[in-house]
Amino acid sequence: MDALTAARPDLLRARAASRWLVPGLVALVIVLFLLSLGVGPVLLSLRAVVDGLLGTGDEASRLIVREIRLPRAILAVAIGFSLGLSGAALQGLLRNPLASPSLFGAPSAAAFGAVLVIAFGVFDALSFFLPIAAMLGALLSVGLLLLIAGPRASLLVIILAGLAISSLAGAATSLALNLAPNPFAALEIAFWLLGSLEDRSMQHVFIALPFIIAGCILLSIDGRAFRALTLGEDAAASLGIRLNRVRLRVVLGVALAVGGGVAVAGTIGFVGLVAPHLVRPFVRHDPARLMWPAALSGAALLTAADILVRIIPAQNEIKVGVVTALIGAPLFIVLVFRHRRELTGEVT
Template structure:
């Protein structure tokens, strides 16, 4: 990707924001720790309490914020380019809801109590099943509209399964646990969750970033893209696998977090040449920064119980998206 395809300060600026958000996530929290104590921990020393808070609580939470946000951001940008729909996000293909259903099954049947990895693994399995179902529903059709319709069907079915689990929940506490997970959070996450999300995000993001030229070709329509030598079936396979693996792994450890994949591409697009490929990398960086900053916010907002990250991203995302939509509506 040539530097001329986006504002020269966009990538460096986003990189600085990501680094700043990462450090702020370590330095800020419900418990105030002096910079001297934090620096001592980061340099290999420090007292036991500070080391526990920084290394065991804040550091894995920061890493997951960056990973999950980056995956949701690049997935949203890729899907908006592939489906040629400015409202597309990971939930369009049903991957988010299906991964959430897998996690809900782990909570409902008590599998998460048997082993901490049961919940994220079932969430990833749910995303994979959603993609297989999409293949069966859409068949060999290459039109993005077919994928959208199939994705709506899969997402609706997964949503019904989640509602059924809540309806049949054996006790109020189980229902509360399911609802708490569905609201999304990075609270009380460990390095086990980081190692689950990391390979999924790397594979998923790599598959989506590799399709930049295909996304640009699709702006000419399916026939135009095929005339340029694009294999639409292979492109669809890469897109679906990228979303299933990446978003499935992200949702598996964070719960359902919305609007990141929707609003981030719209925020960075005006600083690019508006081609789908030029939006991918900025959306990855922007998603990482936005989710990490939102997670810092939920820790600092005074409340009896820590606010859920999914709620905050929705409250922040809707007005930002509406304002941006009013400004940019003539360009779509």
């Protein structure tokens, strides 16, 4: 009884933190979204941002807010949300805290589709057709993955097939960069691969958002299945979870959600890996309750990174993919060391 009584305050604090987690993250995303509309070469007050959104401010404020910063802020929230949700879904499906959206090769294939278009001068890096080419690459990678793995493949086969496709797409991207007919195309590709939300328009939003929304809907269906999978695949199957359908939904969801983001922003790494880990302790490591907090955490993380690249003094704006990698890579190393310590503790 003493042990239970001593543990009760901790349990109550954990439940209280979990109860306020989603509203707190929603508020944080809203604050960062508004801050993103005001930060840039021309600083705008909150009043000017609101007036610009409502169309009641001066012409300069309306132009800056609506035409330049609003598409960028929407894409930061949407892409970060999809990356965080994809990471949580993959970690729940694979029962591996180090799983990430790049596992199935969709981001690499989407990047290859866009790079191929830029390299051979079909369209420039800000063309309306660039996201379409990238999305076709992502969908092609999923089709190839399902064709190679087969309808009843195990998770190991799916992972190996995804890694093979990702490696092939990466090699093809390097080849396209190497064969680019002029140095200007190669420079455009190099900057695009770094990941950026700069100079995006509402056209890019309208192209990417339907795919991101469709992917997020698919990924949000299987929270109960991820919770059952913590007991093992056999136990989950005995509880009525159809694993083949769950895998198919997750693969398609990752392709649509992540592919849509890569199509308009280039490759942005580590958000899908880091975001779930930032909030996992607050949901007591429940994969079903992790989904929405991880998605909101990803939205906040990418929006904050996009704000950061605009306030860092530099001759040219630093790419947001570079910032997320600089933040995510050290955290990834910390997670690996922590995971190794836990395994060592279990063995000893």
